[in-house]
Amino acid sequence: MPSAAERTRTLVQGTCSAALLITGIETTRSEQLMPSARAVGPDGEVFLLMPADSPAVRAAAHAQDDELRAVLEITDVAPVSVPHRIRGRAWVSGWLTTTPGAADPGSAMLRLEVGELRVDDLWGTSPVDPEDFTRAAPDPLAGHEAELLQHLHTAHGPQMRELCGLLGERAAALSGPGGEGPAPRAVPLALDRFGLRVRFTGAHCFDARFDFPEPVRDITGLRRAMHTLFEAAAH
Incomplete structure (x- = not known):
């Protein structure tokens, strides 16, 4: 399984939504506290591209080192x-300062020196x-995950449902007593280099994890792994 550090790094460097939380700072425009880009520096610091008129930028511009917690x-x-x-969700807490000259006009770059991190996700x-x-390092499939999951959902629905055959006794829970429940659905939920997580819904709802024979490093390896998984489910 991916480590907690890898999962957190994947979220921080990914495209999912993020917002800065700073005690005493509020705004009616939530986008002012939402970075338009994020990057991790060589020492683990997190760089945040923010609107120049963000109250977080103003606060950081007047803060000394270790003064503005965020x-x-x-x-x-x-x-x-x-x-x-x-x-x-992931939370990265630390100290916020500005990085002058690192952004185009209309934007500002903030540096978050990391003090504590926590992740709460499908793994725990x-x-x-x-x-x-x-x-x-972030998961190598992270940049393609959304597109890949959508493709599996829309173009490989029958194969996804065939994965029920790999569930063993758990498959019976989808049909309910007497097998008269709604037709089960299998929706790809998450994908990483180690495997695929699927959410099955029917009489009950639960997740199942399907591990790849070996970790994949790129799309080519993923295609082979998915072919092996679908072949196993078909037989």
Whole structure:
């Protein structure tokens, strides 16, 4: 399974929504506290591209080192329609300062020196050591995950439903007593280099994880892994 540090790094460097939380700072325009881009520096610091008129930028411009504490809250929402679409959240807390000259006019770059990290996702809740976060790399499929899940959902519906054959005794829970429940649905929920998570809904709703024979490093490896998985389900 991906480590908590890798999962957090994937969320921080991904495209899911994020917002800065700073005590005493509020705004009627929520987008003023939402970075338009995020990046992780070589020492594990998080760089946030913000609107120049953001109250967070004004506060950071007048703050000294270790003076302005902030929390970056990241929310991960499944790119396909499933019950309970929030897949996880991550929180990165630390100290916020400005990075002069690092952004185009109309924007400003803030630097969040990381103090604490925590992730709460489909794998569970875990604190993350800042040094582990610095060393971790994002999942290699993360940049394509949304597109891949949508493709599996729309173009491979029959194969996704055939995965029920790999559930063993758990498959009976989908049909309900007497097998008279609604037709089960199988929706791809999450994808990483280690495997595919599917949300099955019917008389009951639950997730199942299908591990790949070996971790994949790119789209070519993923195609082979998915072919092997679908072949196993078909037989």
